[in-house]
Structure formats: C-alpha cells, structure tokens
Amino acid sequence: MGYFLFFCRAKSCFQGLLGYLPLLLSGAVVADPIREYFARIQVAIMVVLMLRVIIADDHPIVRIGQKVVIEANGRCKVVAEADGPDQLLALVDSTPCDILVTDFAMPGNQQADGYSLLGLMQRRHPDLPVILVTMFASVATLRESFAQGARAVLAKSASARELPLAIAAVSEGRTFVSECLRAQLAEAGTGNQQAVPQLSCKEREVVRMLASGMTVSQIAARVNRSISTISKQKSTAMNRLCISTDVDLFAYARSSGMVP
Numbered sequence: 001m002g003y004f005l006f007f008c009r010a011k012s013c014f015q016g017l018l019g020y021l022p023l024l025l026s027g028a029v030v031a032d033p034i035r036e037y038f039a040r041i042q043v044a045i046m047v048v049l050m051l052r053v054i055i056a057d058d059h060p061i062v063r064i065g066q067k068v069v070i071e072a073n074g075r076c077k078v079v080a081e082a083d084g085p086d087q088l089l090a091l092v093d094s095t096p097c098d099i100l101v102t103d104f105a106m107p108g109n110q111q112a113d114g115y116s117l118l119g120l121m122q123r124r125h126p127d128l129p130v131i132l133v134t135m136f137a138s139v140a141t142l143r144e145s146f147a148q149g150a151r152a153v154l155a156k157s158a159s160a161r162e163l164p165l166a167i168a169a170v171s172e173g174r175t176f177v178s179e180c181l182r183a184q185l186a187e188a189g190t191g192n193q194q195a196v197p198q199l200s201c202k203e204r205e206v207v208r209m210l211a212s213g214m215t216v217s218q219i220a221a222r223v224n225r226s227i228s229t230i231s232k233q234k235s236t237a238m239n240r241l242c243i244s245t246d247v248d249l250f251a252y253a254r255s256s257g258m259v260p
Contacts, residue, residue: 050075051171054091056082056102057133066101069163076167085111092125099167103156104134104141115148122149129170133159135248142181152176157244180242203237204258206230210246211253 053076057063060083067078080095082088085108092100100121104114111117121130131152132145145153152166155178162178169176177185199207209219216234220227234249243249253259 050077051099051167052077052079052097053099053101053167054078054080054082054088054095054097056084056088056100056106058083058103058106062103065160066163069160070101070167073164084108085117088117089120089124092121092128097128099129099131099170101131101133101163101167104132104145115144118145118148118150131163131166131170131176133163135243135251139181139185142177142185146175153181154178155180155242157242157248178242180239199237199240200233203233203240206233207237207249207253208258210234211250211259 053070055063055066055070055078057066063081063083067081070076070078076099079097080091082091082102084106088100088102088106089111102117111120118130118132121128126149129151130149131154132150133154133156134141134145135156142153151170152175154162154166154176158178158180162176166176205223206219209222210216214222216230217227220230223230238244238249241249241252243252250259
C-alpha cells in the first residue's frame with residue numbers, strides 16, 4: 001500500500017510538472033517560481049557535495065592565496081584556517097572537514113610541527129586526507145611524509161598551480177606528488193631512502209655565495225665566469241631544489257649549513 005501511495009504522489013507531481021511544460025517553453029511568467037525552486041535545489045545539492053577544507057600556515061598572505069586557489073572552481077569551501085599546530089589540532093577536532101592542507105614548518109607552543117604533527121594527525125584522524133605543503137622539498141621529505149600519513153606532498157613554489165590537482169587526487173583516494181619531486185624521485189631511484197637534491201659543486205658554491213650576500217655580478221667577478229653562466233647555475237640549483245624565490249633559496253642555504 002505504501003509503494004502504491006508513493007507511486008501515485010510521484011505520478012501526480014510529474015503530471016503537474018508536465019502541465020507547466022508548455023508555459024516554461026513559452027517563457028511565461030509562471031516559470032519564474034519553478035525555475036527559482038529548482039535553482040535552490042541545485043544550490044543545495046552543490047553545497048552538500050562541496051569538499052570542506054581546512055588550511056594551515058603561519059603566514060596570513062599564504063592562507064589568503066591558498067583560499068582563493070582552493071575555492072576558485074566552486075567545488076571546495078575553506079571552512080577553517082589555522083596559523084600553527086596548536087590551533088590546527090583544535091580545529092580538526094571540532095570542525096568537520098574532508099581535506100587538510102597544511103604547511104610543514106609552523107611554530108607551535110605545545111604541539112610540534114613537521115613529521116610529529118603528521119603522525120599525530122594520522123593517529124587521531126586516520127581517514128582525513130592530508131596535503132603537505134613544504135618549502136624544503138626533497139625525496140627524503142617526500143618518503144617520510146608519506147610514511148607519516150600524508151596523501152600528497154607539494155613544493156610550496158608550485159602549490160598555486162598544483163594544489164587543485166592534489167585536492168582532486170586525494171578526494172578520489174589517490175596520492176599526489178609535485179612534478180619537481182617526481183623528477184627527483186625518478187633520479188634517486190629506490191635505493192637511497194634519505195636522498196636529497198644533488199647540486200653540483202659549482203651550483204652549491206654559487207648558492208653559498210648568494211646566501212652570504214654577494215650579487216650575481218660579484219660572484220661572476222670572483223670566480224672569473226660570465227654573469228650569464230652564474231645566473232644559469234643559480235636557476236638550475238633553484239629548479240633542483242623546487243625553490244622559486246631568493247628568500248627561499250637563502251633559507252635553504254641556512255638550513256643546510258652553507259652559511260651561519
């Protein structure tokens with residue numbers, strides 16, 4: 001009996017819509033309420049299907065840029081933002097989300113960042129896909145991050161271009177790796193689990209002198225090479241390291257012990 005009543009109501013509703021069809025096709029005013037009704041249903045469905053994303057980075061300008069990129073296609077919504085590991089853990093515990101996009105290195109008071117944060121997130125929320133964005137992209141970072149539960153690893157220099165691709169991948173259950181890291185991984189093979197980007201001796205020396213405060217022209221004069229040669233070596237080194245700005249290059253040099 002219940003199925004019969006359901007069928008009758010569905011039939012009545014369908015017949016009612018068919019009755020409006022000629023008016024809809026003719027563009028009559030009566031179409032407006034119906035169009036508005038279905039438009040609201042469409043909006044409601046889109047809201048339900050939108051991916052909820054939490055982003056974390058200690059630089060507000062980075063979060064602003066990520067939010068613009070994430071919401072640009074209309075399929076994702078940033079539901080919360082964190083500026084450090086302490087706030088991030090509190091947000092993930094209290095705010096329903098489908099994907100987490102987080103920086104690798106963020107200052108925290110009680111909680112550690114980096115691999116410790118990834119491991120803790122994996123234990124607390126094992127089903128939450130984590131996209132890790134890091135300035136110091138290397139094969140070692142890639143392998144350890146995946147071991148700690150990350151689903152995607154992006155070089156920060158490529159995040160604006162690759163972040164939508166990473167979100168699409170992890171939402172479908174796949175992993176994602178930045179293009180420059182894929183190239184490094186192919187070069188490193190599977191033997192050395194702690195492989196790092198390899199710079200030539202000349203590239204490393206150019207990076208060291210740049211980080212010490214010298215200009216490209218001064219370096220060229222010091223080593224008796226052309227300015228274009230030094231510029232090319234600098235560019236090659238930055239590509240190998242997945243770094244796009246001088247600030248990040250200097251930070252890498254400091255973290256690697258090239259300069260005090």
